[in-house]
Amino acid sequence: MNHAPVPIVEDGPPPAAHEAGEQHPIRVYLVVWGYLFVLSTMSYLVDYFHLQGTLRWTLIILFMLLKAGLIVSIFMHMAWERLALVYAILVPPLALGTLVLLMSIESGYTFWTRVLFLGGGG
Template identity: 35%
Template sequence: MSGSTEHALEHGHGHEHDHGNRLYFTTWLWLLVITVLEVGVVLFHLPRALLVGILLLMTVLKAVLIVANFMHLRFEKLNMIYVIITPMIFALIMWYGVALDY
């Protein structure tokens, strides 16, 4: 073996990379499952309020998965909460602004 390969195996660096790939694969798999569920929910022709609520919940779940794993905020809970909650607040403000027109 080469010197760098032996060094990586001695200090366990090779295993960290494998764990990261498994984490990314699992995250992509969950995102796919949630997306398929979103499409399935739309096909059931549920009442509009229930449909919107379920779709918003699944969207927030997908956002949490992406922020936690791809933006590496899994261990920074407060930052993760800010990243998820702030756009929701802005969306509510914008919705309120549009709702006044009706």
């Protein structure tokens, strides 16, 4: 039996492949620079208006994470990388942050258990 080869049909160009030497438009970098400038200004305004307490730290951390996300995704080219590489870079810090949160919760429980049963926390 002689079978004819099955033709390969291509539906247009291949998916967004990252070709060697490919340049991204300068507009992308200028827009991100503008966002970073605005976020830095807003971070400065938190101190300028003397915000205090939880609101202050929530805003500072929010602006910091937004700026870090822009820098990593655009200037470090993570927005154009394979998903496996993105997971390899982002999952370990997220796992560590989760573990730190769990340890923080556990430390509070341990402290109050000592206060309750041993009569002191120190």
